[in-house]
Amino acid sequence: MDLLSFARGPALTFALVVFAVGTLWRLVGVLLRPRLPDLSPARERAPSNLVGALRAVVNGMWPRKEFVAAALVTTINGYVFHIGIALVFLGYAPHIAFIRRLTGFSWRALPDVVIYLAAAATIIALLVALGSRLTDPVLRKISNAGDLFTWTITFLPLITGMAVVFEPSSAVLERNNVIYPAPLAVHLLTLELLLMWFPFGKLMHAVFFAFSRGATGMRFSHRGVKV
């Protein structure tokens, strides 16, 4: 079995299993922790818990106006690499073909130029995030090895993906054979590394953020405070 076959076969299967089982384990493990119901009477005209939670999830997408100045760079940079990663992963034609082979689902791809710009913006934003983490006194104080590892794991698929882009995606898809099997295998393996790390590190915030904001939204809306 060559490296590409390994990456497309057992390695991918293993990574997906670790991703799915690990994510479920961590989420269920947290959600099954003991609950202490809030028995205090709610503020008059307080919205229901569900409404309070949903409001907090939506409002948390952007800083309150009072904090915009302080949070603007971090927020915009975060949006750039989150949206960038989503565009590259879900909008690039060869990625869609890969997903179709796995799941049977497919959709229309974005033009290559959009993908290249998104990838470039994402790489720049991730480098900015890394620069801040290494130089900003607050971020240095609160960061741990897991943060740097997560950053690396996120960055690798982008860089290794850029390394296999030599021609338009239409040309890649028209051909049945892979002309750069080793770089493609490395790219796939870095993606699999990300999938396997997802349940263990802070990438899980992609799942937890809604629950976390929602819990605070319920607590505060119960008291008549809008968050």
Next chain:
Amino acid sequence: MSASDVATPVFGAQGGQSDEARVEMAMRSFVSEFGVTTALHMESCVRCGLCAEACHFYVTTGDAKYTPIYKLELLRRAYCREASPFAPLVRALGLVRKPSIVDLRQWEELLYDSCTMCGRCTLICPMGIDIAELVKEARHGMFKAGLVPERLALMDRTARQWGSTATPGEDLPDILAEAARAHGVEIPCDLGTADILVTAAAAELGEYTKALADMAKILNRIGAKWTMHQGGFDASNVGFNNGDMELQERLTRALVDTAVKIGAKTLLLPECGHAYGAARWEAAKWYGQALPVRIIHVTEFLDELIATNRICVRKIGETATFHDPCQMVRRGGLEAAARRVLAALGLELIELKDHGVTGYCCGGGGGVVSNQRATPLRYKVFEMKKQQVEMTGAKHLVTSCGQCRITLEMGAKHAHWDKTVESLLGLVADNLAV
């Protein structure tokens, strides 16, 4: 003064247990706190550091150690090792270090001196992590470990003995009688039955007895059947601030049980933010069911009396700015009530640059005002508050929390600032119209 020496590193320690026992007690307490909401908040941090930008202690010192989420580092470690879904893996691989006694002593300053549990950081967190609540839970562990600033521990011991940090219950009748004489009002005490049980903040039982008289003046004006009572009179729950849950429960139960005993339907809280947090939002958890009495802060009580025309107030007709007490407004939802009372007083409100739910803390909440070790840090926060007040140019500086008022007065005295900090209750009482 450099950023790192804002608090003198003299650490409090209570009890004679070994260091190992302290660590064990802290860890056991931390672990007991990890319910679903706490666990979600422990899991969600991406360490973006934005919480620092919301913290008055970081903003005024620039010292990264005051980053709110950093104050929870030991709680995070305890969670990862003992309660997270991958805890066995974390322990087996030694991925996260267990907090040591040195860590706990170091974090005592971060949890007690440089956090007022004001929750401003909660509002900036993109993950919605309620850091203030987590700090409160971390304090539970610190208290169990006997690692509390000595001044707060002293207050704790006093409250355990007296049911108040100010005075034993048996002295209450004399204090109220003296306050009644001094201010010319009737203050009922220990009535067998009443509709309203009135409580006080500790400082009102000593230096600030005018607040008792102000409350009495208004309640007498509306003809309420009310009383104060030796059984439960001090609402400023020091257990809530210190992390002493047993004391918090005892003090809370004393208030509610006394109200039930005399048939009161309303438990009226004084101008004290933490009293509101402890009683209004947490009392029910000690009972395991909905409370048999309505717990209400004096500010919302005044708001109701004015709205229903049970009292009328004279228009002062000057400018005022309002300091929002964190536990009442940001964590209590009473932003509008206080402003309606100010409007009824005919005060033209000029808001502070940061006000309402995002207003800055006075710097003394969460017991910090009583923790003399934190005084230099508090004064730095005061300078920011002073600047914001001066920027408004308002004639009156009003607040509705006695602890905030004392903190601001201490800051003003230190800064030789001649601004008077006025009580909202006091303004209403002084301007009652016939």
